[in-house]
Amino acid sequence: MTATTHTVTNQAPPLVGHDVFGSDRVLAEAVERHLAPELLDEARGDLGVLGQAAGSGQMAKWGERANANPPRLLTHDRYGHRIDEVEFDPAWHRLLGKSVGAGLTDAWGRPGGHVRRAAGFMVVSQVEAGHGCPLSMTHAAVPALRTEPEVAEVWEPAATSHVYEWGLRPVAEKAGVLLGMGMTEKQGGSDVRTNTTEARPLAADGEYVLTGHKWFCSAPMSDAFLVLAQAPAGLTCFLVPRVLPDGSRNAFALQRLKDKLGNRSNASAEVEFDGTTWARRVGEEGRGLRSIMGMVAATRLDCVLGSAALMRQAAAQAVHHCAYRSAFGGLLIDKPLMRNVLADLALESEAATTLGLRLAAAYDADTPQERALLRIAVPAAKYWVTKRCTPMVAEALECLGGNGYVEESGMPRLLRESPLNSVWEGSGNVQALDVVRVLRTEPAALDAFLREVGEARGADHRLDRAIRGVLVELADMDGIEARARRLTERLALVLQGALLVRWAPPEVADAFCAARLGGDGGAAFGTLPHTLDLRAVVERARVEI
Numbered sequence: 001m002t003a004t005t006h007t008v009t010n011q012a013p014p015l016v017g018h019d020v021f022g023s024d025r026v027l028a029e030a031v032e033r034h035l036a037p038e039l040l041d042e043a044r045g046d047l048g049v050l051g052q053a054a055g056s057g058q059m060a061k062w063g064e065r066a067n068a069n070p071p072r073l074l075t076h077d078r079y080g081h082r083i084d085e086v087e088f089d090p091a092w093h094r095l096l097g098k099s100v101g102a103g104l105t106d107a108w109g110r111p112g113g114h115v116r117r118a119a120g121f122m123v124v125s126q127v128e129a130g131h132g133c134p135l136s137m138t139h140a141a142v143p144a145l146r147t148e149p150e151v152a153e154v155w156e157p158a159a160t161s162h163v164y165e166w167g168l169r170p171v172a173e174k175a176g177v178l179l180g181m182g183m184t185e186k187q188g189g190s191d192v193r194t195n196t197t198e199a200r201p202l203a204a205d206g207e208y209v210l211t212g213h214k215w216f217c218s219a220p221m222s223d224a225f226l227v228l229a230q231a232p233a234g235l236t237c238f239l240v241p242r243v244l245p246d247g248s249r250n251a252f253a254l255q256r257l258k259d260k261l262g263n264r265s266n267a268s269a270e271v272e273f274d275g276t277t278w279a280r281r282v283g284e285e286g287r288g289l290r291s292i293m294g295m296v297a298a299t300r301l302d303c304v305l306g307s308a309a310l311m312r313q314a315a316a317q318a319v320h321h322c323a324y325r326s327a328f329g330g331l332l333i334d335k336p337l338m339r340n341v342l343a344d345l346a347l348e349s350e351a352a353t354t355l356g357l358r359l360a361a362a363y364d365a366d367t368p369q370e371r372a373l374l375r376i377a378v379p380a381a382k383y384w385v386t387k388r389c390t391p392m393v394a395e396a397l398e399c400l401g402g403n404g405y406v407e408e409s410g411m412p413r414l415l416r417e418s419p420l421n422s423v424w425e426g427s428g429n430v431q432a433l434d435v436v437r438v439l440r441t442e443p444a445a446l447d448a449f450l451r452e453v454g455e456a457r458g459a460d461h462r463l464d465r466a467i468r469g470v471l472v473e474l475a476d477m478d479g480i481e482a483r484a485r486r487l488t489e490r491l492a493l494v495l496q497g498a499l500l501v502r503w504a505p506p507e508v509a510d511a512f513c514a515a516r517l518g519g520d521g522g523a524a525f526g527t528l529p530h531t532l533d534l535r536a537v538v539e540r541a542r543v544e545i
């Protein structure tokens with residue numbers, strides 16, 4: 001329909017009506033690479049169905065609604081009884097229904113389960129990142145639950161179920177549950193040893209009551225939380241259900257919901273445990289960190305995948321816009337300088353996706369060597385990929401010009417979401433220091449890392465030089481704490497470069513090695529050497545609709 005005074009021209013059509021999975025060549029190739037051939041047909045089929053749903057426009061609408069109508073805290077009912085509930089827009093439940101139904105909390109022990117789930121998680125996170133939080137925590141809780149077989153027997157089948165069932169009821173009455181975590185307190189988040197929440201043992205073995213608080217507790221309508229508290233023998237992990245087996249509510253007072261920069265569809269609460277809050281021990285007393293670390297490692301990988309998803313969506317939107325928008329007599333995508341920007345964005349996105357899926361495959365392989373690789377590569381990837389996300393998404397937003405700054409483009413929501421993966425689950429410095437700790441205490445991890453990057457040795461002189469550079473850095477541990485970011489960044493870049501050299505098209509690997517490893521690129525995006533085949537890099541990232 002024309003406007004009264006003019007015809008609307010030169011605006012890109014919305015990027016809908018496509019398969020978010022199948023149209024992402026990098027993701028589809030990664031799934032093909034990492035899954036056994038006998039699993040591939042079914043996985044491609046399932047991911048294609050999810051991808052079509054994600055690209056249909058319907059899920060995007062749910063995402064918009066869930067963010068426009070953020071969750072509301074209901075502390076009391078109309079008669080004054082405490083209820084401590086959070087009300088969500090129906091769109092939030094539809095999003096969770098779709099994603100839980102697609103098996104995105106069910107990876108452990110399924111052949112190729114982690115790769116399939118990682119790809120699905122990347123698909124849905126591109127449409128709405130907020131609901132990724134409960135999906136991630138529920139999936140990641142499984143290794144922690146398994147440290148206490150009696151607890152796992154009850155909770156694991158419900159957590160890995162493909163049924164999303166809303167509402168606070170005992171686990172025995174639910175076909176599916178969501179799980180969250182409570183570690184961070186007011187006086188300390190990174191340093192959980194400072195947790196002051198106290199756990200007093202009850203007469204029954206493994207049962208306790210908690211007194212204290214948690215300063216951040218996301219997805220507070222989840223069915224249970226893995227919580228750290230100080231027991232007589234020290235910091236211990238507990239499962240705290242919202243509802244007790246007899247159907248009564250556990251004491252779990254929601255004090256406030258956080259007013260957050262982004263992630264607005266999701267609720268993050270402050271919680272108070274009043275001395276009667278019932279908790280079941282998970283793992284040994286005093287070994288809480290060990291119990292919960294399996295969960296933390298898995299959520300850290302999801303931060304990588306979540307950031308990779310934001311970057312993929314941002315790059316796809318930028319390329320799409322420029323493929324339709326003309327300025328100064330030609331399509332933006334054909335302008336040499338814009339092509340350079342788009343290629344650089346595509347490069348960052350591809351490097352993040354390739355690394356994230358490689359690490360998911362390591363979870364599936366579950367060999368000692370792959371576990372050692374994860375030990376160093378997950379914190380390094382969490383550090384680097386999540387840190388690249390915000391500037392990358394901001395640059396992609398700029399490709400849409402003024403439209404990108406306007407809410408209905410979806411780009412502002414992507415940008416607001418972008419810093420979060422770098423903050424939670426251990427902020428940047430904490431990841432870098434974890435890398436240093438691993439280097440000091442787990443020699444098998446560095447061996448596994450060097451074996452992995454060694455697979456690409458000899459294929460690109462810039463990569464070879466960068467690997468040698470890492471070894472030089474590592475030869476001297478003097479001042480290592482202050483050098484931790486620098487070292488972690490190099491480890492991540494070398495790993496990304498090695499994976500791209502092995503698996504990406506030559507033009508992508510060439511551009512990455514030149515700009516990210518060879519020093520032939522600037523601080524801003526769009527500074528790749530102009531002699532490279534940038535058109536091919538951009539075309540690879542383009543979605544045909």
Ligand SMILES: Cc1cc2nc3c(=O)[nH]c(=O)nc-3n(C[C@H](O)[C@H](O)[C@H](O)COP(=O)(O)OP(=O)(O)OC[C@H]3O[C@@H](n4cnc5c(N)ncnc54)[C@H](O)[C@@H]3O)c2cc1C
Pocket residue numbers: 180181182183184187188189190191216217218219260263268420423424425426427428429430433
């Ligand atoms: C939206 C949102 C939801 C969240 N949901 C949850 C949840 O569900 N459950 C939960 O338990 N937590 C949750 N968190 C908390 C989050 O994990 C913490 O905020 C985060 O781990 C950092 O802890 P902190 O805020 O206490 O910061 P601090 O620990 O005080 O850290 C502040 C800064 O200091 C740096 N730093 C810390 N130690 C060192 C050091 N030794 N050397 C150098 N630098 C250092 C950190 O990297 C950080 O940049 C959530 C946070 C957000 C923003």
